[in-house]
Amino acid sequence: MLSRVARVTGLAIAGWMAIAPAGAQTEAAPAVPFATRLEQARTTLQVDDSGLHGAGSRILADAVTRARYVMIGEDHLSREIPQFATGICRIMAPAGLRTFAVESGPEVADMVNGELRRPDRSDRIAAFLRAHPHAVAFQDSRDESDMAAQCAQMAGAQFRLWGLDQEFLGSGGYLLERMLAANPGPRARGAIEALLAFDRISSAKALASRSIVDLFLIQVTDRQMADAAAAIAQDGGERVRALFDGLAETRAIYLGQDFNGFSSNGQRARLMKRTLLRYLDAGPQPGPILFKFGAVHAAKGFNALGQRDLGNFVAERADGEGTSSLHIAVYGARGVRAFYDEVGRAPKTAPFVLTDDPDFAWLAPVVPAQGSSGKQRDWTLLDLRALRTNPPADMPEPWRQMAQQFDLLVIAPELTPTSMLGVN
Numbered sequence: 001m002l003s004r005v006a007r008v009t010g011l012a013i014a015g016w017m018a019i020a021p022a023g024a025q026t027e028a029a030p031a032v033p034f035a036t037r038l039e040q041a042r043t044t045l046q047v048d049d050s051g052l053h054g055a056g057s058r059i060l061a062d063a064v065t066r067a068r069y070v071m072i073g074e075d076h077l078s079r080e081i082p083q084f085a086t087g088i089c090r091i092m093a094p095a096g097l098r099t100f101a102v103e104s105g106p107e108v109a110d111m112v113n114g115e116l117r118r119p120d121r122s123d124r125i126a127a128f129l130r131a132h133p134h135a136v137a138f139q140d141s142r143d144e145s146d147m148a149a150q151c152a153q154m155a156g157a158q159f160r161l162w163g164l165d166q167e168f169l170g171s172g173g174y175l176l177e178r179m180l181a182a183n184p185g186p187r188a189r190g191a192i193e194a195l196l197a198f199d200r201i202s203s204a205k206a207l208a209s210r211s212i213v214d215l216f217l218i219q220v221t222d223r224q225m226a227d228a229a230a231a232i233a234q235d236g237g238e239r240v241r242a243l244f245d246g247l248a249e250t251r252a253i254y255l256g257q258d259f260n261g262f263s264s265n266g267q268r269a270r271l272m273k274r275t276l277l278r279y280l281d282a283g284p285q286p287g288p289i290l291f292k293f294g295a296v297h298a299a300k301g302f303n304a305l306g307q308r309d310l311g312n313f314v315a316e317r318a319d320g321e322g323t324s325s326l327h328i329a330v331y332g333a334r335g336v337r338a339f340y341d342e343v344g345r346a347p348k349t350a351p352f353v354l355t356d357d358p359d360f361a362w363l364a365p366v367v368p369a370q371g372s373s374g375k376q377r378d379w380t381l382l383d384l385r386a387l388r389t390n391p392p393a394d395m396p397e398p399w400r401q402m403a404q405q406f407d408l409l410v411i412a413p414e415l416t417p418t419s420m421l422g423v424n
Contacts, residue, residue, distance in 0.1 A: 034392040034399070035365070041386040042366060044378040047080065047412070052087040056381035056410075060328075063408065064091045067326035069314045071291040073298025073406065074330045076138065077338035077347060078415040081330050082147035084379075085292055088328075089151035096287030097155045099279075100148065101162040103293045104137045105171060105250070106275060107178055107243070109163025112139050116152045116161075121145065122421055129422025133207055133344045134170030134215060141418040151290075162279050162289075164272040164310065166250040170206070170343065172216035173199040175247045182243070185235025191228040192240075195220065210342035217251045225251070262306060269309045272297070276310070295329050299405035304359075311405075329406040331360070332415030333367045333380075345424055349417050362398040368413050382409040 045056030052060060064070050070088060074081045089097060102109060111128065115121045122145060129140055138144050139161075152159040167175060176196040184192060199216040206214035213219075225248060232244050249271060256264030280286075291314065296303050298311040311327055318325040333354050338347040355364045368380055384403040391400060402409065 032392060034395045037387060037392055037395075038365060038382070038399075041383045043381050043383075045381055045410075046377060047084050047087060047379055049083065049086075051090045052084070054378075056379065057087075059381060059383060060088075060408065061091050063326050064088060065095060066324060067288065067318075068321070068323035069289050069291065069318050069325040071293070071298045071311055071314055071325060071327045072330055073293060073295035073311065073327065075332055075337070075415065076294060077141055077340075077418050078332065078335075078412075079143045079418050080332065080412045080415050082141075082143040082418070084330060084410065084412070085290075086147045086150050088290060089147075089154055092288050092290055093151075093154040093156075097151070097290060098158045099160060099162055099286045099289045100151055101164050101276065101279075101289060101291040101293075102138065102144075102148075103165050103297070104139050104161070104163040105165055105167030105246075106163040107167060107175060107246070108136050108139065108171060109161045111174075112136075112145075112148065113161055116149050116159075121149060126422035130344075132170060132174045133203055133422075134212065134340075135168055135174050136171075137165065137168040140421050140423075142421055143418040145421065162276070164275045164279075166253050166268060166271055167246065169212050169217055169254060170203065170215050171250065172220070172247065173203060175243055179232075179236070179240045179243045182237060182239040184232065184237055184240045187231045187234045188236035188240055191231035195224065195228055198224070206343040210345055212343055215343065217247075217254055220251070265305045265307050269297070269307045269313075272310045273313045276313070295331070298327055298329070300327055301405055303405070326408070327406045328408045328410060329402070330410045330412070331363075332412045334370065334413075335415035336417050337415065338417035346420055347417065354411075362396055363411070366409075367411060370413070377413070379413060380409075380411040382411075383407075384409055 043056040043059065045052055045054040045060065070092065072085055072088065089100070104112070112125065115124050118124060122142065125140070125145060129136060139148065148161055173196060176192055176199060179192045180189065180196070198220060202214060202216040202219045206212065229244065229248070232240055236244065249267070253264050253268050253271070256267065291298065291310070293310060296305055297309045299309065300312050300315045301308070303309050303311070315325045315327070331354055334352060336349050336351050338349050341348040354360050355367050366380055366382055368378065385407050387395065387399065387403040391403070
């Protein structure tokens with residue numbers, strides 16, 4: 001005798017056969033090859049100081065306005081991608097954008113928030129960086145800083161940057177100064193002042209050697225940290241303890257890269273998720289939120305580091321809320337990249353062609369060729385959502401994975417390196 005499940009399944013199949021069009025069981029729709037599907041998903045846009053333009057901009061605007069969370073996954077330290085992100089701010093501001101989450105630490109982001117609307121913003125942040133070398137990640141870039149200021153102007157007085165990451169390598173002294181400003185008791189104050197004196201020695205040494213290994217977070221010993229933690233536990237107070245915990249976790253993440261990168265990356269991803277939740281739980285739910293992080297952090301599912309990172313967390317939260325997230329990967333076809341390198345100095349640079357990298361060679365069919373003049377104005381937009389529905393059998397695995405991790409892929413024709421504030 002057939003089980004109840006089998007009977008119900010059989011009835012369902014029979015019912016479908018009864019209403020299906022004649023010949024539906026034998027005639028499948030002709031397969032559309034991947035190359036054709038890819039071309040159908042492709043369009044262009046233009047990016048300038050006044051915003052985003054062209055057919056691709058309309059696809060972007062429609063997708064952005066439908067999402068509560070918009071996540072840009074980028075190639076860092078360019079001039080062009082902050083310009084693109086400013087265009088996204090321009091789209092989101094009328095819908096109530098008040099929050100821009102960035103790949104910086106929360107304490108540094110708080111400092112930047114205090115400078116965003118000042119006419120001497122760049123000079124003040126540069127002065128901060130000269131006093132605290134290598135303390136700010138990405139918001140020490142002139143183009144990133146200009147982007148944040150323009151977004152703040154468009155979004156209004158309630159706009160804030162949310163720093164979700166660990167603090168940067170040279171942030172030790174600033175965090176210790178924030179602890180002293182929180183009025184700890186005498187035991188904690190003495191311990192903090194001792195660490196701050198050590199930070200000043202370390203920073204001077206790092207500026208002279210130009211090496212990050214001479215910075216406080218690398219040079220301070222486990223014993224020094226344990227002694228300070230014990231004193232702070234006695235009379236530091238809640239705010240000081242929280243700042244010291246952040247300092248200790250930042251140190252652990254950086255040191256962990258030397259002996260267990262997978263574990264360190266996982267710790268970092270979990271930190272960013274907890275910090276986001278802390279912001280979200282602190283007050284009324286904000287309107288749409290814009291995120292800008294390295295592409296590896298913005299992906300849904302497991303990323304290239306083997307982590308379920310911030311991007312996946314945001315996507316799952318949106319699902320749980322009944323809202324939606326939009327994940328945009330932004331790369332450059334070619335140009336010159338900038339990299340953090342020497343303490344207190346401008347970043348090093350190197351030319352690149354995206355598809356020369358074996359990890360990105362599969363993008364060759366959509367990377368725009370360089371024009372005969374050496375310039376190409378059009379950016380490329382790929383709507384990856386169109387490739388997720390009934391993916392073609394000949395779809396290469398890298399494209400299948402990309403379509404699962406991101407919704408839109410944007411490729412700038414060329415990236416040029418940003419300049420940095422407060423460096424020689």
